[in-house]
Amino acid sequence: MERPPPDVVDTLRRRRRGASSLVLLVGLIVVAVMSSLLRSGWDTVGTVEAARAAGVVYREDLRLFVVWEEPKPVALLPDAQHVAGDRVLFCESSGWFVGPHGEMFDRLGRYADGPASSDMDRVAVRIRDGLVQVRPDKVVRTMGRSTMREEPDGPFCGAVEPLRETRPGFAAAPA
Secondary structure, three states: OOOOOHHHHHHHHHHHHHHHHHHHHHHHHHHHHHHHHHOOOOEEEEEHHHHHHHOEEEEOOOOEEEEOOOOOOEEEOOEOOOOOOOEOEEEOOOOEEEOOOOOEEOOOOOEEEOOOOOOOOEEEEEEEOOEEEEEEEEEEOOOOOOOOOOOOOOOOOOOOOOOOEEEOOEEOOOO
16 A cells, blocks of 8 residues: 655644544533533522521531521621631621621621721622522622611620630620
């Protein structure tokens, strides 16, 4: 059998490489689209009824709070907005978030007092099919401190002694 000339062999090799590259590219696109469809990025917190009844829910695995506010909840990151790594806890007696250095935020995460540089950051939240869902990778950074806030419902947690976490995300009420 006679061998083809070198220029024909080079052309065939280039075409084969091009076809292989195209197949690889199409495969990568299919994988990207499929993983996007399989993982939308939304995590379910619970039912609307449960979130409404609880008022404030802390998801330790997602490191965020969901606060029911009609007609739709607000999702807040527990960052104290003062010292990196410090987080706030929700004080049920006052209905406010409190931090380890005196940071205070009202129930909706608006700055109230202390050394925090801004309001609490928010996370995308939606209601789908009766479920409250959050998107932890969609963070809305706050820029500065609010001037409006709700009044506390009662005594503050940690006013006399350091904050004590009674259950994940929640501070002990004063005795």
